[in-house]
Amino acid sequence: MTGKLLGAALIVAGCGGFGFSMAAFYRREVQGLRQIIAALNIMECELQYRHTPLPELCRCVAREVDKPIGTVFRHLTQELEQQLRPDASACMHAALHIGPELPKGLRDIMEEFGNTLGRYDLPGQLKGLEALRQLCQERLNTWTENSRQRIRSYQTLGICAGIALAILMI
Numbered sequence: 001m002t003g004k005l006l007g008a009a010l011i012v013a014g015c016g017g018f019g020f021s022m023a024a025f026y027r028r029e030v031q032g033l034r035q036i037i038a039a040l041n042i043m044e045c046e047l048q049y050r051h052t053p054l055p056e057l058c059r060c061v062a063r064e065v066d067k068p069i070g071t072v073f074r075h076l077t078q079e080l081e082q083q084l085r086p087d088a089s090a091c092m093h094a095a096l097h098i099g100p101e102l103p104k105g106l107r108d109i110m111e112e113f114g115n116t117l118g119r120y121d122l123p124g125q126l127k128g129l130e131a132l133r134q135l136c137q138e139r140l141n142t143w144t145e146n147s148r149q150r151i152r153s154y155q156t157l158g159i160c161a162g163i164a165l166a167i168l169m170i
Contacts, residue, residue, distance in 0.1 A: 019155045049097055
């Protein structure tokens, strides 16, 4: 009997943990999108008013934006300064592999960002930043719609699924 209760408790804890990890993933995705938007805003201002070179621009973003996106920009700065890669896109790809593990959605956005880095003149670069910012804002709006209900649902669903499984096992 004690073994069954222990097993049931472990099942509830495991499923509940999964629900809470889904909620944490959701929060990380939203936080990452906000960080990318902040980085794009900084880059646009720096490019418009100072015409900052790309490595210095990335260093500035790395100082201003929190982890994990700031860490990616720190690695990107190092890659750009070392000049081991043929272009900024390859440097971004390398920085993403060196840097922290990002959720797939954020990684895709950063890859897209890397594809436009340093390829165009100033007006083209600004248009690319604006298009990427709009994409991020749309995704952020989608993710934040009813976010409290979604997070609570993930957590509740995990616990309820664990209780249901525990009942079936007993």
